[in-house]
Amino acid sequence: MTEPSVDPGVLARARARALGAPAQPVSEPVPAGLTTASDGERLWLLPAWPDGATPALLEEYDTAPMPMDRSGQARRVLAAALRCCWTRLDDAPWPGEAVPVPAVLEVYGGMSRGDAELARRWATGELRRLSDTGWLLLDESAGVVRPGPRVALWHDDALGPLRDLLRRLPEPPQGVLAGE
Amino acid sequence: MSEPFEPLLRSFDERRRSELVAAYMAVEHAAEPVPEARLGALREPASRRTLEAMLNLSGRTLIRAGRSEWTSGYQDEVAEELARDPACSPPAGDRAVLTLVLIHSVAIPRAAGRLPDDTWLSPHPTPLEELRRRSQLTITELEAALRRLRLAGLVAQVRADGRSDGGDAGGFVPGPQFHRLTPAARRRLQEELILAAGPDSPLAATIRARRRSRERVRQEAGRQEAGRQETRTQAVREAAVQGENS
Amino acid sequence: MSHPSEPASGGPPTLDDALVGEAVLGVYRQMFAALARDSGAVVDDPELVDVAETLLAAFADAGEDGLSREQMRYVCRRYPAEVFENRLRVLRGLGAVREVFPKPNQLRYRASFTSVVGLMFVRRMMLDGGQSEMHRLLALEQLNVADPRMTPEQARDGAAGLARAFRLWSVELLTLTNGTIEELREQAPKLWGTEEILRRAERLHGAILRRWPQLDRACTDLRTAIYAYGDASRRAAARLSDSAGTTRNLTLLPPETWRTFARTASRDDLAAVLEGFVFDAPAPWHEPSAVVQAVEDGPRATPPRPAPPRPSVPDPGLSDDTGGDATAAERLRAVAEQALRGRDRVAVQDVLAQDWVTARRLLADLSSAHLHPELPYRLVWADGLDVRPEGAPTWISPGVFERTDA
Numbered sequence: 001m002t003e004p005s006v007d008p009g010v011l012a013r014a015r016a017r018a019l020g021a022p023a024q025p026v027s028e029p030v031p032a033g034l035t036t037a038s039d040g041e042r043l044w045l046l047p048a049w050p051d052g053a054t055p056a057l058l059e060e061y062d063t064a065p066m067p068m069d070r071s072g073q074a075r076r077v078l079a080a081a082l083r084c085c086w087t088r089l090d091d092a093p094w095p096g097e098a099v100p101v102p103a104v105l106e107v108y109g110g111m112s113r114g115d116a117e118l119a120r121r122w123a124t125g126e127l128r129r130l131s132d133t134g135w136l137l138l139d140e141s142a143g144v145v146r147p148g149p150r151v152a153l154w155h156d157d158a159l160g161p162l163r164d165l166l167r168r169l170p171e172p173p174q175g176v177l178a179g180e
Numbered sequence: 181m182s183e184p185f186e187p188l189l190r191s192f193d194e195r196r197r198s199e200l201v202a203a204y205m206a207v208e209h210a211a212e213p214v215p216e217a218r219l220g221a222l223r224e225p226a227s228r229r230t231l232e233a234m235l236n237l238s239g240r241t242l243i244r245a246g247r248s249e250w251t252s253g254y255q256d257e258v259a260e261e262l263a264r265d266p267a268c269s270p271p272a273g274d275r276a277v278l279t280l281v282l283i284h285s286v287a288i289p290r291a292a293g294r295l296p297d298d299t300w301l302s303p304h305p306t307p308l309e310e311l312r313r314r315s316q317l318t319i320t321e322l323e324a325a326l327r328r329l330r331l332a333g334l335v336a337q338v339r340a341d342g343r344s345d346g347g348d349a350g351g352f353v354p355g356p357q358f359h360r361l362t363p364a365a366r367r368r369l370q371e372e373l374i375l376a377a378g379p380d381s382p383l384a385a386t387i388r389a390r391r392r393s394r395e396r397v398r399q400e401a402g403r404q405e406a407g408r409q410e411t412r413t414q415a416v417r418e419a420a421v422q423g424e425n426s
Numbered sequence: 427m428s429h430p431s432e433p434a435s436g437g438p439p440t441l442d443d444a445l446v447g448e449a450v451l452g453v454y455r456q457m458f459a460a461l462a463r464d465s466g467a468v469v470d471d472p473e474l475v476d477v478a479e480t481l482l483a484a485f486a487d488a489g490e491d492g493l494s495r496e497q498m499r500y501v502c503r504r505y506p507a508e509v510f511e512n513r514l515r516v517l518r519g520l521g522a523v524r525e526v527f528p529k530p531n532q533l534r535y536r537a538s539f540t541s542v543v544g545l546m547f548v549r550r551m552m553l554d555g556g557q558s559e560m561h562r563l564l565a566l567e568q569l570n571v572a573d574p575r576m577t578p579e580q581a582r583d584g585a586a587g588l589a590r591a592f593r594l595w596s597v598e599l600l601t602l603t604n605g606t607i608e609e610l611r612e613q614a615p616k617l618w619g620t621e622e623i624l625r626r627a628e629r630l631h632g633a634i635l636r637r638w639p640q641l642d643r644a645c646t647d648l649r650t651a652i653y654a655y656g657d658a659s660r661r662a663a664a665r666l667s668d669s670a671g672t673t674r675n676l677t678l679l680p681p682e683t684w685r686t687f688a689r690t691a692s693r694d695d696l697a698a699v700l701e702g703f704v705f706d707a708p709a710p711w712h713e714p715s716a717v718v719q720a721v722e723d724g725p726r727a728t729p730p731r732p733a734p735p736r737p738s739v740p741d742p743g744l745s746d747d748t749g750g751d752a753t754a755a756e757r758l759r760a761v762a763e764q765a766l767r768g769r770d771r772v773a774v775q776d777v778l779a780q781d782w783v784t785a786r787r788l789l790a791d792l793s794s795a796h797l798h799p800e801l802p803y804r805l806v807w808a809d810g811l812d813v814r815p816e817g818a819p820t821w822i823s824p825g826v827f828e829r830t831d832a
Contacts, residue, residue, distance in 0.1 A: 006239065006261045014239030014258045018268045020707030033184035033237060050185040050201045050234070055209040055711035057202060061218055063210045066333045066356060068710045075712055075720035082717075113725045113807050129331060133708050154714055162714040165721055168797070209711070254704055263702035270705065276696035283688045290676040291684060298673050314689045321693070332708040357705050365703065366672035372699045377687035378679040380620045386663040 009033055016045040021134035021149045037152035039095040044134070044149035052155060070126075077126040080108035081136055082162075083169045085146050090163075092156065096147035101127065101138070103172035104145055110170045184237050188230055196220075200227060204234050207252040211333065211356040213245035222250050245359055253360035270334070273317075277325035278354075279373075280315055281306050281335055285353045287373060300358040300366060305338040305351030326352060333357045477505050477513040479545060481523070485537035492526060492534040517541075557616065557623070560591065564626040571633045578638045585634055585644045588627065592651035595619070599658040607669050610662060615678055618659035627652045722797055723790050725807065758795040762803045762827070765792065771828035774805070792827050802830045 012031030016022055023042045030036055035046040058065050068074065081104045085096040104127065105120045112119045127145060131138035134150040189197050203221035206214045216222035221231055228250075232242050239258030243251050254262065262268040269275065284306035289295035295302060308326070312319050329335040333355040361369065371387045378384055484493060484501040493501075502510045517523040522541035526534050550558055567584050570576050599617050602610045631652065635645045666675060676684075765777045765788070774792070778785040796805035807825040 006258050010237065010239045011258065011261055013237065014254060015262055015265070015268065017238065017240075017706055017709075018254075018262055018704050020709060047238075048184060050189065050204060051197070053201050053205050054713060055205060056713035056716070057205045058209055061202060061206055061214075063206050063214055063218065064212065065209055065711060066211045066708075067336070069330065071710070071712075071716075072720040072723060074710075075717045076724045078712060079717050079721045111721065111724060132328075132331065133710055135712060150709075150712075158714045161718045165718045169721070259704045260702075262704045268704050269700070269702065272694065272697035275700040275703075276693045279696040279699040280688055282699075283684050286673060287676045287679075287684045288681050290673055291679060291681040293677070295673075300673060314685070315696075316690070316692055317696075332705065334705060360706070363672065369700075369703070370673055370675055372701075374675060374679060376691070376695060376699045378683055380622050381679060382618045382620070382659040382663040383666065383675060383678055385621060386660060386667050389660075390667070 012045070013047075016047065020132075021046055023149075035153060037094055037149040044152075046134075046149060046153055054153065054155075073122060074126050074130060076111055077104070077108055077123050078130055078135055079162075079165065079169065080104050080111060080123070081127070081130070081145055082147065082151075083107050083166050084172045085136075086166065089166060092152070093147050093154065093159070094149065094152035096151075098137075098139070098142075098144040098146040099172070101143050101145050107170060107172050185234055188233050188237075192230075196227070200230055200234070203227075203231055207231070207235070207242065207250050208240070210251070213243075213249035213251040213359050216248045216250060241362065243360065243362055251359050253362050253365070256362055256364045259362075259365065270329075270332070273321055274325045274328055274334075276317060277311070277322055278329055278334055279376075280311055280317070281329075281352050282354060282369075282373065283377070284310060285351075287377070300354055300361065300369065302353050305353050307351040310351070329355070473505075474509070474513055475545075475548075477502055477509060478517060478522070478541070480505075481513070481517070482537050482542050482545065485523075485535075486542070491528070492536040494534055498535060557620070560619075560623055561626070563588070563591075564623070564630055568626070568630050568633060571630065571637060578641060581634050581638055582641055582644045585631075585641065585648045588630070589644075589648040589651040592627070592648075592655040596651070596654045596658040599655075599662050603658070603662045603665050607665070611666060611674075611677065614662045614666065615680065618662050619655055624652060624656045624659075627655075722793050724793075755798060755800055758791060758798055759801055761788070761791045762795045762801065765827060766829065771826045774807075774825040774827055777827065796827075804828050804830045 009032050013033055016034055021037075021044045023044050026038055026041060026043045028043075030043065031045065033048055035048045037044045037046060055065055082093060082096075084099040084103045084107060086093045087097055101124075105123050108123045109116050109119055127136060127138050130136040131145070131148065133148075135148040136145050137148050138145045189200060192200065199220040203214075203219040206219055207222075214222065221227040228242060235241055235252050236255065239255050239262075240252045241255045243253045245251055270278070282300070285302040285304050286295065286300060289302060289304045295304065308322065311317065311322050315322075326335060329352075330337060334357050335352045336355040337350070338353055339350045374381065375384050375387055480502055481498060484498070488497070498514065499507075499510060502513075505513075514523065518525070522538050524536050524538065526536050528534055547559070567588065570584065571581060595617060599614070602613050602617070628649070631645055631648050634641055634648075666678060766772055774789075777792075778789060792803070792805055795801050795803045805825060805827050
């Protein structure tokens with residue numbers, strides 16, 4: 001019995017969407033038609049969009065993307081994480097560096113007001129969600145976080161204001177950064 | 181990184197090309213189906229065909245919602261192939277909770293005549309309290325699953341409208357991803373629910389019988405195809421032999 | 427078994443009420459057609475049955491003393507006197523209620539057991555069109571077949587009765603299957619046989635045939651009727667499946683079946699429904715400018731550090747919603763000056779005392795002015811949160827917007 005077979009390249013691209021940003025060892029062959037991000041050890045498969053478009057294009061057509069809870073908070077936590085992990089701002093944010101989670105929470109605490117403990121708890125939840133969606137790579141057992149493969153989808157020419165902003169954000173305390 | 185799209189887009193002028201790209205990004209990433217009035221490339225059948233080809237590159241297809249709105253989803257044969265890998269489906273706990281939401285927000289209101297539309301989206305939220313009190317799942321399982329399902333747009337949370345005069349209390353409804361099911365996937369979802377909740381009903385018997393006969397037809401077709409190939413190979417071999425002999 | 431039905435409270439009966447009433451009467455007419463003397467013999471108002479039911483329930487509670495006329499009137503007090511009198515006359519006339527004289531000169535009434543059973547039967551028939559009755563009948567016949575006292579004649583009569591019931595069911599289903607899809611969708615669930623009923627019927631057929639092989643004719647009839655019924659059920663289901671749409675057939679299982687499944691199914695049974703369905707992984711998009719915007723719009727606790735050197739590459743500025751950096755800065759300066767109105771500092775809660783949308787926009791602008799490296803303004807927040815139940819927003823942190831000496 002022969003199954004109607006689907007082209008393996010098509011299947012790989014569909015699979016990448018169903019799984020988010022799946023990773024594979026760098027040694028494995030890379031399916032065509034996908035953007036990839038590698039940290040030397042693993043390679044993540046990301047969507048390839050036509051003509052440099054990103055989902056931000058939807059805004060121009062008054063079209064809402066998938067609703068997101070507390071997107072402002074998520075993005076502020078992402079900014080706090082990048083402040084710590086993206087140390088050489090003139091380079092690309094990917095792959096960046098792994099830093100202790102407390103450093104990120106410290107920077108985020110400096111960006112928010114009110115109950116500091118509550119802010120840390122919210123931020124921890126956001127770190128997990130950002131990690132689930134490929135924007136960060138969170139290693140909870142090691143207590144470290146680094147940029148996720150999705151930041152490799154950012155175009156360099158769109159990064160100016162973000163670099164500028166990160167320069168202005170407070171630095172993580174050196175003690176926490178050293179993991180002390 | 182437009183290489184895969186290049187052969188499809190090459191022949192269009194700049195304006196048509198950017199319309200196609202915008203429509204592609206919109207149907208792939210918008211939460212709700214996109215009205216064709218908003219995007220030029222969705223209006224004309226010819227450019228919809230190009231759009232369909234662009235989507236097909238990733239195993240996706242255009243799905244019409246309502247009369248003139250469009251979204252995208254997995255092609256049926258691609259979804260079937262992906263489903264062989266359990267990693268491509270949500271984990272069992274999430275699926276269980278999603279099934280409960282579908283029953284409370286769609287099946288029961290449908291059966292009770294309170295949901296007139298033939299759709300998997302629903303204005304009737306399933307209260308968390310209902311799930312907690314009347315299901316076999318624990319509150320921890322429920323809450324963890326609902327969090328993940330919300331993040332993925334598989335359920336949406338509806339807040340209580342604050343008016344207690346008969347307005348629905350808050351709760352969960354099937355999320356925007358249900359727009360993205362193909363007609364065949366929608367029908368299958370209906371069948372799976374009926375098989376699970378009423379396995380003894382004549383309806384379930386019909387569904388099982390149809391699946392068996394479809395499977396038979398498919399096997400038969402597979403055998404015939406194999407047979408044809410066999411004949412072709414045979415013919416080629418004979419031709420080759422004849423060629424050598426002549 | 428009482429079926430409380432409040433008399434319609436206020437307002438004239440609606441068309442819906444009338445339709446429900448008509449459906450109920452339809453069942454009554456069918457139920458008693460075999461017994462009726464003429465078509466006028468069955469009640470013409472469903473409420474009349476409620477009166478009878480109320481009375482019968484009261485008799486059950488009263489025990490062997492029965493009820494006096496006054497007691498009967500009392501339990502039926504929510505019905506008009508003439509309705510009550512009419513009912514009592516009919517029930518007495520048909521023997522459902524009898525007069526007894528426990529003592530000389532004492533008139534009491536007692537109810538007949540048969541009428542109560544009859545009503546129970548009617549109510550069940552109304553629920554599922556006879557499905558559960560058929561289950562009971564089959565179970566009962568199965569017991570009878572095993573009873574040593576059962577005669578072959580009784581068995582033949584039983585088999586013939588069941589065959590007749592199955593045939594009539596099939597005819598009704600087939601008629602519906604050839605009619606409109608809407609009517610079929612509505613009626614089929616009451617008429618078609620579950621696999622359980624068919625299995626039971628076949629089991630019974632086998633039991634009769636094994637015990638009385640001489641009844642093969644009656645048994646063949648029964649089996650033919652069972653098969654015909656199964657076939658009619660499948661045809662009805664197939665016709666409905668063809669017109670299924672994508673959720674329409676969900677209506678064919680009653681709400682109670684869905685509720686029972688949701689309540690009792692294990693996690694794995696529930697999960698199995700969606701096995702093999704593929705969805706998109708969550709993939710929200712965070713555009714760099716949106717990250718910048720979120721930080722600008724966010725609350726801040728600490729004053730910013732000194733402005734860093736501007737990057738050599740010109741960038742569109744922090745607020746990219748207006749043309750260039752210069753225009754954006756000018757707009758922010760105007761907003762800031764309007765808020766300060768000549769003063770050097772102003773309490774944030776004072777300038778935000780407007781509707782929330784305007785306040786939010788203003789706050790975003792003040793934050794942007796504060797963040798803008800070339801503008802001499804600063805937003806300083808104190809700790810704590812003031813609750814303002816009547817305000818918009820309803821809470822606010824004390825803070826000041828002030829001029830820096832840059």
